[in-house]
Amino acid sequence: MLLTDRRTVRVLLVDDEEAIRLSLSTFLTRSGYDVDTAGSAAQALEMLECGHYALMLSDIRMPGMTGVELVPRALASNPDLAIVMLTAVNDAPTATEALSRGAMGYLTKPVELQDLHESILKALHRREMLLQQKEIDHVIREEVAIRTGELEREKSALRDLTIQVAESLVIAMEAKNPYMRGRSIRIGELAASIADEMALDVDTVESARLAARLMDVGKIGIREEILNKPGSLTPDEFAHVKQHVEIGLNILAPMKHLGTVLDYVRDHHEHFDGSGYPRQLSENQISIGGRILAAADAYDALTSGRSYQEPLMPHKTLDYLGERVGSLLDPAVFVALSAVVRRRRSLTFITAIPN
Numbered sequence: 001m002l003l004t005d006r007r008t009v010r011v012l013l014v015d016d017e018e019a020i021r022l023s024l025s026t027f028l029t030r031s032g033y034d035v036d037t038a039g040s041a042a043q044a045l046e047m048l049e050c051g052h053y054a055l056m057l058s059d060i061r062m063p064g065m066t067g068v069e070l071v072p073r074a075l076a077s078n079p080d081l082a083i084v085m086l087t088a089v090n091d092a093p094t095a096t097e098a099l100s101r102g103a104m105g106y107l108t109k110p111v112e113l114q115d116l117h118e119s120i121l122k123a124l125h126r127r128e129m130l131l132q133q134k135e136i137d138h139v140i141r142e143e144v145a146i147r148t149g150e151l152e153r154e155k156s157a158l159r160d161l162t163i164q165v166a167e168s169l170v171i172a173m174e175a176k177n178p179y180m181r182g183r184s185i186r187i188g189e190l191a192a193s194i195a196d197e198m199a200l201d202v203d204t205v206e207s208a209r210l211a212a213r214l215m216d217v218g219k220i221g222i223r224e225e226i227l228n229k230p231g232s233l234t235p236d237e238f239a240h241v242k243q244h245v246e247i248g249l250n251i252l253a254p255m256k257h258l259g260t261v262l263d264y265v266r267d268h269h270e271h272f273d274g275s276g277y278p279r280q281l282s283e284n285q286i287s288i289g290g291r292i293l294a295a296a297d298a299y300d301a302l303t304s305g306r307s308y309q310e311p312l313m314p315h316k317t318l319d320y321l322g323e324r325v326g327s328l329l330d331p332a333v334f335v336a337l338s339a340v341v342r343r344r345r346s347l348t349f350i351t352a353i354p355n
Contacts, residue, residue, distance in 0.1 A: 013037045014044040014058040027113055041065035048077040055124055060087040071101040082127035084119050167213055183300060188212035190296040197336040208289045211264035215293060218248025242277050245269060264289030273327045291330040295337045314341050
């Protein structure tokens with residue numbers, strides 16, 4: 001294209017000497033280029049703002065702004081502009097500065113027209129290569145973005161599927177015990193409400209909700225006669241039940257994308273005073289999600305009841321748990337739990353009033 005159809009190549013010639021502008025523009029026009037001229041750097045910048053040029057030929061020593069000063073401002077206006085500098089003085093430092101600022105060529109006056117032509121062709125060829133590289137880079141970035149989006153969607157679909165499988169295991173296990181049905185969903189909603197009441201960020205709220213949905217998955221490895229035993233457990237039976245935390249973590253371990261959710265699941269039986277399991281953590285050693293789940297789990301167990309225990313009313317449950325603040329429960333979490341429960345009771349009372 002550069003050699004066969006130069007009419008598509010617009011050139012801006014910048015020189016403060018009219019005779020040189022006329023001579024060089026005549027040569028370039030006869031060579032097939034579309035040529036405009038400017039008598040100063042300021043005029044050149046105005047023309048660059050108004051029209052798209054492929055190449056600029058510029059003198060260096062001009063009144064006002066020099067050609068060297070013009071180079072970066074011209075490239076700021078048109079980053080794809082090829083620039084060749086012309087000067088009457090063979091000054092190596094000036095040439096180096098012009099090239100370092102973005103010029104692609106440097107010729108000394110009086111310039112041989114053949115040398116000028118070759119320098120223009122080289123600059124335009126280099127510009128064409130840079131444009132092609134930009135296009136390739138753009139295509140690569142678009143392809144990477146598309147593929148990254150596809151991978152993210154695939155990962156998201158796989159994550160959702162694995163979570164659904166784990167939740168299905170929990171639901172299937174809950175279905176075997178009338179006192180357990182819907183437990184994971186109830187605790188999930190309560191845990192999310194507590195986290196929201198504590199003004200925790202959205203990610204923590206949703207992680208608490210999801211951890212509650214998954215925290216009992218390990219009970220699938222616990223013997224049913226122990227899970228459904230209508231009475232107190234022996235020390236050996238309780239030791240067996242406590243294994244559900246480790247079993248659950250082993251089931252969920254491949255789902256590394258769950259991140260803090262796994263921490264919350266691991267910590268949901270830790271007690272604020274360090275008497276819980278599996279690691280006997282205390283206070284802020286326990287993840288915030290673990291502390292929230294401990295409260296939501298305890299509240300649900302007491303209000304839902306068991307075969308050996310009648311369910312407690314919400315206010316009685318809060319009284320009972322209030323006596324265990326600092327031992328079982330984090331004080332701040334209990335305050336949030338109390339606020340959530342009282343708000344729910346108020347809403348229930350309002351909706352129960354006949355119109």
